[in-house]
Amino acid sequence: MIKVGIIGYGNLGRGVERALKQNKDMELVGVFTRRAPETVTTEGASAYTMDELAAYRGKIDVCILCGGSATDLPVQTPELTHTFNTVDSFDTHAKIPEHFAAVDKVAKENQTVSVISTGWDPGLFSLNRLYAQSILPQGETYTFWGKGVSQGHSDALRRITGVADATQYTIPNTEIIERLKAGEELTLTIRDKHLRECFVVLTDDADADSIREEIVTMPNYFADYDTEVHFISQEELNRDHKAMPHGGTVLHTGTTHENTKQVIEYNLYLESNPEFTASVLVAYARACARLANEQAFGAYTVLDIAPKYLSAASDEELRKELL
Missing domain, CATH: 3.30.360.10 (Dihydrodipicolinate Reductase; domain 2)
Known part of the structure; x- marks a missing residue:
C-alpha cells in the first residue's frame, strides 16, 4: 500500500480524499491543515495540524499538496520536499521553470522525489501538446480552456x-x-x-x-x-x-507529405474541476512513490514520467489489455 498524506483541505483536498477511495493500492494516513483540526470536516479522514506532520516522517510515502499556486506552493513544495516525497498542482505556467529548479535542488539534496505541476493543464494537456508537436512537427498547437x-x-x-x-x-x-x-x-x-x-x-x-x-x-x-x-x-x-465545471481543448493542425492536412484534437469535459484534478494528482502520487522506491531522486513533471508508472496494473497486464 502507498501511504498518502493530504496537505490542505479545500476543494482540491476533498477531491483527493474521494479519489483515494477509488485506488485500492493507496491508503490515506490523514489530512494536515493550517486550520484547527476540529474545525475541518472530512469524509472520514483524520485531521492533524501542520506541526504534527513531522512526526509522520517514514510513515507517509507521498504528500499531495493541495494549496494554491499564488502563494502556497512556491513555499510549501520546496519546504516539504526536504522531508517527504511530494506531488503538487503548481499551475502558474510562466513560473514553472523556476519552481522546478527550486524543488529539484531540494529533492536531490535530501534524496526525495517531487512531481510538480500535475493536473490537466499543466499536466495532461502538456503531454498532448508534446505528442502532437512530435508527431506533426510541421504545424501549430493551440490550447483553449473552458468554459x-x-x-x-x-x-x-x-x-x-x-x-x-x-x-x-x-x-x-x-x-x-x-x-x-x-x-x-x-x-x-x-x-x-x-x-x-x-x-x-x-x-x-x-x-x-x-x-x-x-x-x-x-x-x-x-x-x-x-x-x-x-x-x-x-x-x-x-x-x-x-x-x-471546466474543460478544454488541445488542437494541433499540421501537414504531412505534400501538404496533406492533419488535425489532432484532445478534449476534456469536466463536471468537477477539483475532483478531476485530484484524480490526476493521485495517479502521479503513485508514480512519485514508485520513483522514490527506485531511488530516482529529484523533481519531475508529467513530461518526464513513463505512463506505466501511473497505473496500478502490472506491466504484463498493461501490455495485454491496452496495447
Whole structure:
C-alpha cells in the first residue's frame, strides 16, 4: 500500500480524499491543515495540524499538496520536499521553470522525489501538446480552456485585500476554434483566444474601482486577457457561481507529405474541476512513490514520467489489455 498524506483541505483536498477511495493500492494516513483540526470536516479522514506532520516522517510515502499556486506552493513544495516525497498542482505556467529548479535542488539534496505541476493543464494537456508537436512537427498547437471555473485564478482573486469571495470563468473563443479546425492559418494572441469573467464579492470597506484595476492588471493571471469584472452579493455568488465545471481543448493542425492536412484534437469535459484534478494528482502520487522506491531522486513533471508508472496494473497486464 502507498501511504498518502493530504496537505490542505479545500476543494482540491476533498477531491483527493474521494479519489483515494477509488485506488485500492493507496491508503490515506490523514489530512494536515493550517486550520484547527476540529474545525475541518472530512469524509472520514483524520485531521492533524501542520506541526504534527513531522512526526509522520517514514510513515507517509507521498504528500499531495493541495494549496494554491499564488502563494502556497512556491513555499510549501520546496519546504516539504526536504522531508517527504511530494506531488503538487503548481499551475502558474510562466513560473514553472523556476519552481522546478527550486524543488529539484531540494529533492536531490535530501534524496526525495517531487512531481510538480500535475493536473490537466499543466499536466495532461502538456503531454498532448508534446505528442502532437512530435508527431506533426510541421504545424501549430493551440490550447483553449473552458468554459469553466479556474481554481487558480479564483484563488488569486480571493487573495486580494478587499475581496470577500470570488469565482472566475475562462471562456474560449469558439469561433476561432472552428476556423482553425477548418484549416485557416491564424496568428493569435492570448487575448484573441479567451475571455476571463470574474464575479467578485467585496468586503464592506472595499473600493470597487481600485480592486477592478488590481484584477485587470494582475500579471500572469489577467493582464494579458480581456477581463470582465462583476461585483455581486455573496448570496448571488453562492446561488449561481459555486459549481466547479471546466474543460478544454488541445488542437494541433499540421501537414504531412505534400501538404496533406492533419488535425489532432484532445478534449476534456469536466463536471468537477477539483475532483478531476485530484484524480490526476493521485495517479502521479503513485508514480512519485514508485520513483522514490527506485531511488530516482529529484523533481519531475508529467513530461518526464513513463505512463506505466501511473497505473496500478502490472506491466504484463498493461501490455495485454491496452496495447
